[in-house]
Amino acid sequence: MKAKTNNSITTVTFLTRDQIDYLDKLGKDSLFKYGRKLSRAKILSELVRVLMELGITMEEIEINGDDLHEAILKVIKDEARQKHNV
DSSP states (O other), X not given: OXXXXXXOOOOOOOOOXXXXXXXXXXXXXHHHHHSOOOOHHHHHHHHHHHHHHHTOOTTTOOOOTTOHHHHHHHHHHHHHHHHHHO
């Protein structure tokens, strides 16, 4: 029997009801489209991987108050604009 390695660490997140509903909708949409439901944890994990692959770091992000999501969106949009202008 092959040993399964799992480097995952459990973490607790605090999300709003709308955020939970959105994750659940993504999971169910995946079920209907691909025949496989995505868990909330899988979706969040993949979103983190996207940010990592985009190379987004706090050095690039300018946070005004608690608006981290706006700062991340700005970095992503700026990088997309630079790719289209090249």
